Amino acid sequence: MRFSAFLNSDAQAPSILFLVVLFLIHVAAAQADEPVRPRLEAKPDVQKILGRLRPNEAVLLGKASVVGDFNAVARRFDLDSTGPRARDYSIKMVWVPERRRALFAGANHGRPHRLNDVWEFDLAALSWVLLYPPDNPRSYSGLGSDYSDVEFRDGILITRRGGPVVIAHTWWGLTWDPKIRRMLFMNTWDTKEEEAIRLVGGDPAQRYTGPPLWSFDPQMGKWEFVQTERPWPAAPFGAMLEYVPELAGSVWHMNNWKMRGAWLYRAPERSWSNLHANREAGNFKQAAPGAELVGYYDPSRRIVVAQRRKETFHFDVAQAAWKKVATAAKDDESMPYGHDARNPFHYDPVSRFGLLVDVRGGAVWSYDPDGVKWTRLEPKGDPMPRGKRSLAYVDHAAKVLVVIDDTTVWAYRYR
Template identity: 20%
Template sequence: MTVVLFAAEAWASGTWTKRVTSGPAPTERSTPAVAAIGDAVYLFGGMKDDFSTFENAFYNDLYRFDTALDSWELLDPAGDLPPPRVFAGAAADECNGVMLVFGGATYSPDFSDFVAYDDLWAYDADADAWIEIHPENAGPVGRSRPNVWFAGGKLYVFGGVTSAFAFMNDLWAYDLGSNRWKELVPAGAPGSPRGRHEAMAGAAPIRGKLTLYGGETMGAAGFEMLDDTWEFDLRTRRWTEVTPRARRDITPPRNYGAAAVVGWDLYLQGGDVSGGSSGCGAPFEQNPVEELWRYSAIQRKWTKLSPGGDPLVRLKRHVAAEVNGTMYLFSGWDFACDGGVGPGQLWNRDVYSFDP
């Protein structure tokens, strides 16, 4: 890896690439569930929330992206399929070749029928089959956009927003061996992160710790973007806020970014920051950015990167996964509306990668 000082606030590091792909790419959508098994990345579901038609379309299809061949395949798995949804959490049990999917939601454009799911599903890549898991005890309440990680035979679930629009900060673990849930940190416990959804994290721990950044919560004045960084130690079972000092921190706060763990670092690309336009049918202000950041768990420092290769892209509600030391990014959209004149949403069907 070549790292050269680029400027006072950014480092030239790594290579950003727009992949040349083949096969049937996923249709326009935001925030599918994503997990990597071997050389493949699996994308499940997601939604197209079309501002121009004021309609939401939810999906439960499953795509496989072969990173060795840069090729897409639309799968036709056996078994009952999970219901269509967006904002599900997913992580891979790579030893067993399984993608685990928890939660997610469906809702109308005005959010009047917001339904958050509490079901747990497994996709067996070798068998090309879905199976719904029925744990022996009650687990987390249904929620949209939780953070999930997989480590040591357990699926960890943090946060998310419920059907009652409660922003959660509880932490649970599902043990595949015992088929049971265990609440590790209850909601509202002292020393925990604020309740939130859309926090950015990878799907694996870093040095034995679950790491997350930012997201969105409900504050006194309405929705509030967060810019705090937290680690949960799997050994001590304690949260620690590790938000760096201002000059070592990411800025400004953001949500809807795509993140992945590569080595001992957390990489974050894009996302939405405050400001922007709410025209062209958008229900809220839209302000996607193209930035790429790295959080060093060793230095506890965020660094804005300026990679070589192709230009960075402005995206939000996209997703990321790590394969063989490379971060791959999928789906999502940009937004452009000048004085009420579109095009509005600019959907992404390309695949991008970042090699640190």
């Protein structure tokens, strides 16, 4: 029997389907069971301290180790000593439940560097891990002084190691997609790309003009450009990218002159679709947050919560609709400021509230979506470090808020 006839045989079809499903299940199981790389040893002292931490108590855990394969560029900027640090409009850390670690990427505005490195923080091991050592540093709108590592290939500027040449702030455009087990980054910046393409011998007419979406595989330490077909959204600065399980994809949101809308990206299909948010009410411009927002997906309520300046917003996933739920005057101290350069805002799975860190003011706030209530918290114990380059995330495994000032690590248990 020919192979095509075998595939079309009614008698064999169920068997073939069974084998295909069995194979896919086997592949998924193998990926799920694969040990996390790089492997790090948990520190018993850290586990003991965190285990004793009570609600509303904070503790300084000490200095994190900084490990990884440091190249000359990383050492030039002392990354082997300091770790990544917050980078202007790049402060978002992404929790990865499969790895029980948090990812970080994104560039500074220009000083002291603009790098495409990727990092991971492991609280149990009290370690920063460099997953992708940086390629050559770039200038604000160009390729930098040394662009020997740059190629123009398949319509994009890419390094010889496969990393992004154009490297942006993350703003709030960074998320984890569990379907493909990759970090997604809407890498939008104002590099003079046509000039850069000519500089490396490319033809600007061949440039890909769709959304500059990149993915990163932490297990393999590999960047990959994500090329998609139309329809696709614009890629404005200061937007939000947030994975929403109910939609099986990531919501890309902005409300300004460049893009007013929310789009859904589904990674397995590499496809975009317009959610037509607030279409029924016709009030998207008035009801949705604008640029430089911070926020998180709330799985218990199935909403996205966002804070922009002194305004709070909810996005109802089922209705695909934004609503402004609270606003306060600039000098009103009953609500924190929300900004993607200084106020990381994450979901706490224990309290089911949001936790916002005011890095400059040294404060932590909780947000109750049910009561639409903000509360400035008063942690007991060690005070939060006040460095200007601090990063923060909620560690879902340890059930604590973590603030990292260079390598100094502070943990706070809210509930």
